[in-house]
Amino acid sequence: MVSKLLVDIDHATRLVRRWYEPSRRVLAVRQLNGGMINHVWAWQLDGEPGWLVGKLNVLDHHDAFEREFAALRWYREHSTFPVPEVHTCFADEEEGVSGLLMQRMAGRNLGEAQLGQRGIASLQGQLATHIASLHTHTAERFGPVVMDDAKRSRWLDVFGPTLEREFHAVGEHLSSKTRDVIHKLLGELEAWLPEQARPTLVHGDLWATNILVNDAHPDRPTLTAFVDPAGLYADPEYELAYLRLFHTAGDVFFRTYTQTHPLRPGFDRRCRIYWLNTMLLHLRLFGDQYASSCDGLARQIRQLA
Template identity: 30%
Template sequence: MTDARPDPIREAIARVLGVPAAELRLQGVGGGCVSDTARVHAGGRTAFLKREPASRGWQLAAEAEGLEALAAAGALRVPRPLSQDEADGQAWLLMEYLEIERAGDWAAMGRALAATHAATADRHGWHRDNALGGTPQDNTREADWALFFRDRRLRPQLALAAANGHDGPWLERGARLAERLPSLLDHAPAPSLLHGDFWGGNAGFCAGRPATWDPAVHYGDRECDLAMAALFGGFGPAFRHAYQAEWPLPPGHELRQELYQLYHILNHLNLFGAAYLGSARRLIDRLLAAGNG
């Protein structure tokens, strides 16, 4: 005897796409380190589906709003959200499927990112919290960038590392570094619209246009996106040179880049484990030494 109950998620997706649920075909997509992802084929259309337990539906809702914010800036191509909802204990985000190529004009990518950063707000943060990978991000607004980065970014990651059992003297050194942030981040950047997770795996080209996806949007120092782009590589010198030509970085950006990369290294430590602990320790020690200079 078969279970003939309708699948509420398939039914909802079919309604959005305007086809019978029986015509939907879901093809799993590898590479998602957090969400369950699939390509949705329906009546000649293709969409992209992300699924999470309902308890994390707020993360998908925040991602949808982040995509809308990046789209409104107009410089980067992003997948347009089609539907975000919950049913049967699961949350989902259905969005456009973009055909992505890695080969493209990386100088244009640099210019597009600079244009995105030109969208600014009066304070750092965002109107709602979101997540970096699977790690919640507190986006409570703050006028002072150094305080925002200390209290909403660095300290929460250090606390999470301690809670995850990555203890040791390095945590005390991390706490000392956090105390020094007001002097290390005294350049008073404008609150720019940030992608928030701008690494090579989240950037490419759609029909020749610079494209991006999987954001962790908020307003903050534009150097944060550039730091993440440099951390794992994949962008090439033309990207950085074009960005600099559009909007040169202020003095001291080399040290700040390492500080912003520390946030992502700590997040990887907390998501993926001790393989990132050595990198976190070395960065903290280097930043403390530089701060004493």
């Protein structure tokens, strides 16, 4: 969960002057909604650009920020996927924080956007177009885009250990029946997730909070940017399952997306495996309220086996 971290105008000004531009001053600070791990602030500056985003946490998070910094730069250099320009990654021992300073993108997150029914349909079509374009980027190996030593020739060699780690991290919080199902599943992943896709560039954490929307016209919104990309070559079903889990993508999205990227037979069945991984992660990060979701998915997987 987000740790307690307070940033006032003086604190923000010191960070901006030390890590962005020595002559700038912060005039106002506004905390942005949606961050589940880090604190995200919009800082109004004197001069141009008039705003800067600071994404902050304690010093121990610096390694994660370095990976995000590299991934954001990679997307901007190698794709047209709209992500913020990131200015600097820092670890400030004097202030006791680490973080990123980046461009403020127009709009607000999809979870806060005020959209009419036509606007929702339009936004779903725009989302599908962006993700379909992103998924045209492929590579020879699976894994992080900026860590060659972590790339693998098989998707299961990336996803399998991830699922196993999440399970072992929270196993004591699960029922014995759920543990039995997951133990069996881990031994049968080859059958559940056959290798059928090329390594495909994905966002990796697509839900409403990570999608920015200009909703000035509720029936004619514009998708302006994506934030917090994972920087990953994966099986594209990993991304599509995540979009379905939190109802970020619906029928309009899939009708548009599948015009260029047809779904493989059995996608609905395989979604349960990816959803289980996500719920195990949420159980680890956010607490026991996610244990029942893990139990429910384990029951579904047992019935589908």
